[in-house]
Amino acid sequence: MKADRIKFPAGFWAGLQRLGIAPSDVARKARLPLTILAESAVVTTAQYFKIWQAYSDLVGDTAIGIIKLATAFETTQYPPTVLATYHARDYRDALHRLARYKRLCPPESLRITEKGERCTIELEWMGSEQPVPPILVGTTLAFLLELGRRGTGKPLTALSVEYSQSMGDVAALETYFGCPIRIGANANRLTLHRSDLDRPFLSYNQELLEILTPVLDRSVDEQGSRSIAEMVTWILKRSLTGGSLDIRAVARELGMSDRTLxxxxxxxxxxxxxxxxxARHEKAREYLADPALDIKEVAFLLGYEDQNSFYRAFRMWEGDTPSNWRSNHLGSISRDSFPNLPHFQ
Structure with a gap:
């Protein structure tokens, strides 16, 4: 399981708007705060699935929603991870880059196999015990073909597409992919003509790749080193005020059972x-360093029901009261920041 932090590209929301769907309607349908629409917002796997399901509910038929979004997403709106694939040397290079950089966008994973005249791409879900919205599965495989079409400038078709779940209007999907669609398969797979992988990309940009590749490769390596403990700590820090501090709630956000967690x-x-x-200790130090917050507010932000509970916990951590710690900490900051000021006793 990779880090449970997913950033929706701005192009996703822009694509919805071009389809006549307001991003705010998706957020409300998913019962998520409108802050998820912010450019820097990140979501958990559970929230990620809720957003896709909300889009599916609003658009109606799953297949139509898949085709509309795959074709509405403008290349100018691609995030860096996808931009690096769009400007690859050829279709094969693009697919292998996408498989590598998918690690930066959990919980999806692509497995590419070339054999004979076929190239099979199997979509897997890493560590998630939650059902994946069909529209997300369908759009992911559709985008793989869409990438090839846009990069090569050719109306490429697939050899076959297999889905484990129902996808709505199968005939519409067969028209889009240009091949038979199988529903109820044991996995989600897109099979391409292997010869298409050698097709050069008209959008190939060596200079841009030389800039993007080292940065993205470094990010992939860093992502792989993050642990479950780091993910849990991240979720806890942003959930303290909301009170969702039990292990079941956090496990649900990570897409696993509390026993697995x-x-x-x-x-x-x-x-x-x-x-x-x-998490509480680290956030307590951070909040107390802000003189604009009073002690009662800090206790609330850390998820404590009363101020006394916070006092007892803080004394155990620091051997001092929150007030004394703050006075000493802010005092040292002032002296370090303005060393030439006289100190009055």
Whole structure:
């Protein structure tokens, strides 16, 4: 399981608007705050699935929603991970880049196999125990073909497409892919003509790739080093105020059961309780360093029901009261920032 932090590209929301669907309607349908529409917003796997399901509910037929979004997404709106594939040397290079950079966009994973005259791309879901919205599965495979069409400038068709779930208007999908669609398969697969992979991309841009590739490769390597404990800590820090601090809620956001999460944390020699304490401690220091927040507000932001509980916890962490810690901390900042000021005793 990779880091459970997914950033929706601005192009996704722009694509919805071109289809006449307001992003705010999707957020409301998914019962998520409108802050997910912000450019820097990140979501969890559970929220990611909710957004796709909301889009599916609003657009109606799954197949129509797949085709509309795959074709409405403008190349100028591609995020860097996809931009690097669109400007690849050829279709094969683009697909292998996409498979590598998909690691930056959990929970999807692509497995590419070339054999004989066929190239099969199987879509997998890493570590998620939640059902994946069919429209997300369908759009992901449709985009793989769309990428080839746009890059080569040719009306490429697939050899076959297999879906494990119902996809709505199958006839519409068969027209789009130019091949038979099988529903109820044991996996989600797109099979291409292997000869198409050698087709050069008209959008090939060596200079841009020389800039993007090292940055993206470095990000992939860093992503792979993140642990489950780091993911849990990240979720806890942004959930403290909301009160969703039990292991079941966090496990749900990570797309796994609480037992699986407990086992994964044990493997990393830590516990949920320890990570919650650590998250609160780190956020407490951060909030107390802000003089605009009073102690009662800090206790609330950390998810404590009363101020006394926060005081007891903070004394255990720092051996001091929050007020004294703040005075000493802010005082040292002032002296470090303005060393020439006289100090009055």
């Amino acid at each position: 407990q086992r994964r944390l044990t493997d990393e020699c830590t516990t949920f309780k320890k990570l919650l304490t650590q």
